[in-house]
Amino acid sequence: MSHALPVATREQAWRYARALFRDHPGMFRATIGLHLFAALAGLAGPRLLGALVQAVQRGVPGAELNRLAGTLAGFVLVQAVLIRFAYLASARLGEQVLAQLREEFIARVLTLPLGTVESAGTGDLLTRTTRDVDALSKCVRLAVPETMIALLTGGLVVVALIAVSPVLAVPLLVGVPITVAGTRWYVRRAPSGYLRQNAAYSEVTDGLTETVEGARTVEALGRQQQRIARTDRDLSRSWRAERYTLFLRTVWWPVIEVSYVIPMVLTLLTGGWLYLRGVVTLGQLTAAVVYVQQLIHPLDRLLSWLDELQVGAASLARLLGVAAAPEADHRDAPVPDGPRIEVRGVRFGYVEGREVLHGVDLALRPGERLAVVGPSGAGKSTLGRLLAGIHQPTEGSVTVGGVPLGALGPDRLRTEVALVSQEHHVFIGTLRDNVAMARPQAPEPDVRTALAAVHALEWADGLPDGLDTVVGDGGLPLTAAQAQQVALARLILADPHTLVLDEATALLDPRAARDLERSLAAVVHGRTVVAIAHRLFSAHDADRVAVVENGRITELGSHDELVAANGPYAALWRSWQGGDVPEKPPDQRRPEDDRLLESH
Template identity: 55%
Template sequence: MTDGGSAAGGGLPVAGSSWLRRAAFRLVRLDWRAFTAMLVLNALASAAGLAGPWLLGRIIDDVRDGAGVATVDRLALALLGFALAQFVLTRHAARVGHRFGERTLARIREEYTDRVLALPVGVVERAGAGDLTMRGTADVAAVGAMLRGAGPDVLIAVVQAAFVVGAVVTLDPLLGGCGVLGLAGIWFAARWYLRRAVPAYLAEGAANSQLAEQLAATSAGARTVEALGLGPRRLETCQEAIDRCRETRTRTLSLRSVLFPIVDVSYAIPVVAVLLAGGVLLGQGSVSLGTVVAAALYLRQLSQPLDVILLNLELLQSSAASFARVEGAGLAPRADRDASAPEPADDRLEVSGVRYAYDDGPDVLHGVDLTVRPGERLAVVGPSGAGKTTLGRLLAGMDVPRSGSVTVGRVPVAGLDPARLRERVMLVTQEHHMFLGTVRDNLRIAAPEATDDEFRAALAAVGADWMDELPDGLDTEPGQESERLDGAQVQQLALARVVLADPHTLILDEATAMLDPRTARRTERALAAVLAGRTVIAIAHRLQTAHDADRVAVLQDGRLTELGTHDELVAAGGTYAALWHSWHGGGGYA
């Protein structure tokens, strides 16, 4: 992990140390009052805790000097008072710290969601659902566990340990020096662990993400796996991912198995060192018995905050790795969106000299030139792999061409901010999603201010007759097992959202593919009627769509080979004519 960040494969980057420091300071600044109060309360609690050993040493020395019972009682009451004060201050500090942690965690969740939603679709697709899900669930949960518990506890422990060491040195510099030297073993063991822990936990997080990705892919494609007999291969792939998870987990466990035994032994060394040195100094009359006892008690007291720090060291390291993965979403490449870009002059889409390649692969589009007039219905057809979907994504601003330009009203499509872009251009594919909530909630996404009558009209426009059969109408929650919608119904629900959004330009990439041919054609015609005057670009295998279009663009091997009306292209006898005759004779598909 570098300072700026790194990424493995096609996944999202992982934030580096400098980025994490800036992110942490920014989060502290956003709630600096609570953070300052937490520090002050911890300092006061630690100071109150220092009184115990010192007062006990005073009691011992006063008893040796012949002090009366009243003196001892006063010191004992003072010791009790300081203990109660430490208890109250520590509880209040923990409460403030936990509230700070919850507010900070909420900000981290919100920022992660905003960052992921702002990512280009291509980046999200390359990252994979497994990586995004693990970062947004397990990694955020790990950061939350640190902020709610380990973080405040360790902060309190660090302040307490610093105060205890300072008290020993102040009590007697020589005894304090012996105690600090005795802690050297813990220092070296912790440094050895920390150098190896962060890479180990990052590797464990990456392995968990890969396993989640493999399991998600296998589950989503279960029917395909069964149909093609891919079960053994998928099991082997998943088993390899599980083995990798086990290896990375074993690595982190082995690091702890070295750290903790060394620490357990090291706790006794400073106490023994102080007692030995104190015995010599006591014999020489350089220190009092109370001072030696107080120093030994201080160092014995030091084991409690050190225990808290070391026991939480694993969680801190794994949380730091998780925080690096969560913050890595902020380092992912983004399209150059400009909120101050000029308003497009009109709705004319122009593609000029466009070349495009996925990642570092070969070009899939080669010098495409195309102009789509406002209000035109354009069909894009061609053999599978010709580049139709890629062209649709470029027209929708989801990807940026490697060279050339894609503009709407002479403004780069990919440069518009998301809100303005979706007012101009909307892409609808056959991959639709049913969000949690009611039918009304799913429709309100597209038009928050729309009325129930407008929702029903939009559903009727796309032929969603099943709406009348739902038990609770718009209040029905389709996610429930007894009321689950099938793929075609979910697709019609998505198309109803398009009607409500009413974009200037609509790109349909096999948007009716899950409907039967008769319903698909009826839905397409209904959409055309509802969106009359709007630009509609249809990418389809059903050539009846091309027959009904104003013009047809034919793509072949990433090049625009033909452009004209249906009748013109059939008469030309080229690629489109061959597709049309094949479609007529082969049952309705290109």
């Protein structure tokens, strides 16, 4: 079960947005200034047009009309130039702000504990890094500057209209209560609606990702209809969420249309009536009507982009919510006193009320090789992940040198203990960069030594450009075995004192896996190694073997000691060797012995 990452409050989102723009004061002032001058240039048009109409009515000479017309054309040209540069400044400001936000978001995501990311699920984080970032990008680059332009232009138009004739500005008041009431109704409901819509989309993405990644398992177990039903439910929730936000828009937009059509009609009727009675001139009426018409465009733009601002605010709240995910304060963390790792009374469950590990105790001896064996689902990998600090126990403690693993920052933790599982990833880039991720400044001889240790240097040198060959998506594809060797080479280059290998050689054939593990044994000499595996040659070569059953360590000792004890491990070894170990009589066997044997 996934637990979505937190979502920031609306106040936190707006506070962060204001801080972002304050980080670019010069660009922000230049953008506002250009838009302000463009709006002022645009205000001259209706006034000059009114004067031109008034001049025609009075019958002024043609030279005066030409002068007014030329002045009007000049202001239109100046406004066009200013608008062009204002939009360029808005675009630059938006891109800078968006770049800063993206960098901060990615930096924060990369510092999240892996357990937190896994608990959130792929869909939630993927949706935040794609759909929410795209929505926020549109908001920052377009909605924010468009809204500022509309506010400036609208405010100046109203001032200009009042300057022409305060009486002709009165009809605008009719539209104010309609606009305010409709917008307040919308704004009260839109934020929560868009948050639900984005969360529903995350569930759709999460479900589809699981189905695609587990397609073979779904097909093998005949669970197609179950996955289809899950997708239908997710899509139904997403449809209902989107239908709700669509309902909000279909109510709000018609109300807004009415709110500025009515003032336009009233201005024409009132102005005409006042003109017939000599209260206003024809030039004033013309200017007023054009100003009211001019006001419609920024008002329409403001209110239409307000909807986009709601989408952007919801996306920003989800992106900022990543920063609200639980994170330990590692600034004053003590330094571990040695490499000894101890597990004391550890209990852990991925879901509340369903424990996977039940009171596990284990002390790793520095420099030893411990093999962890047991049936599938017994909790071996979970124990390994706790030893690597990926998850934190719900009860008990996992310490290194007397310091809880959870108190160590990610950088410090990976110098103490590291995990390599059968899950691996090849990043887009050169093979050298992929290996050197653990130590980006590592010299090439160290990279080559790490590859040689895992028997990967020969095929690496055989690539078209050697270590400079681009691999990953869009580059040269690596086989599953090669990708696993790259992951192991990273581990060697990281040089932690404790290694947790969770089926780290599972994708290699048994002979190659055994050869690789022997090679690794020479490289990691003097380090503590925890090997979680089903292949029992790992257990045979280990200093100690821990047998995990039903979330507990039921046996712990050397290979010879456990075989002599003729318990669960002996049953497993007997199955592996073909019956060399005497079998317990049926009345002396435990159910755990049979389950362990059947699992292999």
